[in-house]
Amino acid sequence: MTDQAVDIQLENVTKRYSNTKQPAVRDFSMDIRAGEIVVFVGPSGCGKTTTMKMINRLIEPSSGTITIGGQDALSLDPDELRRRIGYAIQQAGLFPHLTVGQNIGMVPGLLGWPKPRIHARVEEMLDLVGMDPAEFRDRFPRQLSGGQQQRVGVARALAADPPVLLMDEPFGAVDPITRGNLQDELLSLQSELHKTIVFVTHDFDEAVKLGDRIAVLGPQSSILQFDTPEAILAAPADDTVAGFVGAGASLKQLTLLRVRDIELDEAETATIDEQPSVVRDRLVARNRKYALVLDSRRRPKRWVHLRDLNDGPLDTVGRPVNDLVTKQSTVQDALEAILTEGGSVPVVGTRGEYVGAVGIDTVMDTVRKLREEHENG
Numbered sequence: 001m002t003d004q005a006v007d008i009q010l011e012n013v014t015k016r017y018s019n020t021k022q023p024a025v026r027d028f029s030m031d032i033r034a035g036e037i038v039v040f041v042g043p044s045g046c047g048k049t050t051t052m053k054m055i056n057r058l059i060e061p062s063s064g065t066i067t068i069g070g071q072d073a074l075s076l077d078p079d080e081l082r083r084r085i086g087y088a089i090q091q092a093g094l095f096p097h098l099t100v101g102q103n104i105g106m107v108p109g110l111l112g113w114p115k116p117r118i119h120a121r122v123e124e125m126l127d128l129v130g131m132d133p134a135e136f137r138d139r140f141p142r143q144l145s146g147g148q149q150q151r152v153g154v155a156r157a158l159a160a161d162p163p164v165l166l167m168d169e170p171f172g173a174v175d176p177i178t179r180g181n182l183q184d185e186l187l188s189l190q191s192e193l194h195k196t197i198v199f200v201t202h203d204f205d206e207a208v209k210l211g212d213r214i215a216v217l218g219p220q221s222s223i224l225q226f227d228t229p230e231a232i233l234a235a236p237a238d239d240t241v242a243g244f245v246g247a248g249a250s251l252k253q254l255t256l257l258r259v260r261d262i263e264l265d266e267a268e269t270a271t272i273d274e275q276p277s278v279v280r281d282r283l284v285a286r287n288r289k290y291a292l293v294l295d296s297r298r299r300p301k302r303w304v305h306l307r308d309l310n311d312g313p314l315d316t317v318g319r320p321v322n323d324l325v326t327k328q329s330t331v332q333d334a335l336e337a338i339l340t341e342g343g344s345v346p347v348v349g350t351r352g353e354y355v356g357a358v359g360i361d362t363v364m365d366t367v368r369k370l371r372e373e374h375e376n377g
């Protein structure tokens with residue numbers, strides 16, 4: 001195994017715990033590609049954790065083979081194997097009697113890195129997860145918030161730069177907003193690091209957000225469907241998967257569509273130094289009610305309604321634009337902006353310049369099309 005991303009193959013892997021009738025995992029086979037995030041999702045007790053822990057041999061398979069980067073994982077020394085696989089779990093699993101720095105430096109220490117290198121790595125990892133090393137390095141886990149503990153957990157898992165990262169509900173114990181932030185951070189880390197990541201959750205929305213591919217698991221870790229989030233949302237393999245995907249699958253698809261994928265509306269625009277009466281005449285002539293006021297660099301500043309156009313110059317009337325989206329934003333982001341801003345949200349280019357707008361009707365049309373495709377597909 002090198003520190004480049006590696007692929008993982010599980011072949012006919014079965015785990016039978018002693019004194020149980022049925023195996024917890026039965027004949028599980030899966031190919032995980034180098035550099036992808038695969039999310040295992042499924043109901044409690046279906047065998048997600050058992051399956052994952054067999055990859056780093058925290059649990060020994062009863063039968064089957066596991067290959068990591070072409071090497072037979074079951075013939076490696078388990079301790080050696082585990083040092084090459086980052087592991088992050090719910091509640092972070094930090095050692096309470098060790099400082100943040102000692103927790104993060106633990107695996108590099110076991111690997112025999114010299115002290116200055118470990119020290120530098122701890123700083124680098126804290127930076128990477130957005131925590132100030134000077135402030136946090138010498139604290140104990142109990143002196144951190146839940147979200148900070150999870151960040152340290154991720155930093156620790158990444159410290160020895162392992163090619164593989166196993167994450168078992170790593171964000172399960174934090175509030176929804178922190179959880180969303182941690183998910184965003186993981187995705188931006190991954191865009192730089194390209195690890196092979198296996199992520200366990202029972203939250204389908206989390207799976208959709210994070211997974212390059214999602215494995216929906218049933219009893220004894222049976223694979224009900226293994227595909228991209230788009231494919232699973234669009235066409236659940238059976239009723240069980242459909243139940244898990246849940247109501248609102250077409251709404252969830254909005255998180256997978258980008259603003260660039262839909263047709264933009266043309267807002268009626270005005271420039272900030274125009275005469276209000278000129279703008280009013282134009283709106284009346286074109287039978288429109290709103291104008292989007294742009295500054296001299298064509299950046300959206302205000303929405304003005306026809307009836308505001310008697311009250312003074314354009315930079316004082318109407319209401320300010322508070323929320324903008326770009327072509328890279330998801331349609332879900334656009335919908336949220338519309339719901340807080342009302343009506344429609346301006347779309348801007350890289351320099352903040354106006355390029356179009358997304359209105360509620362366009363979003364509703366998109367949802368309707370997705371639902372029709374879903375029902376006919």
Ligand SMILES: Nc1ncnc2c1ncn2[C@@H]1O[C@H](COP(=O)(O)OP(=O)(O)OP(=O)(O)O)[C@@H](O)[C@H]1O
Pocket residue numbers: 017018020024042043044045046047048049050051202
């Ligand atoms: N050490 C053990 N001995 C016996 N049975 C076990 C052991 N660990 C887990 N099991 C059983 O194996 C099955 C799968 O457990 P596992 O923890 O892998 O499920 P899971 O999908 O990760 O569940 P959860 O989402 O609740 O964490 C369960 O029925 C569980 O009771």
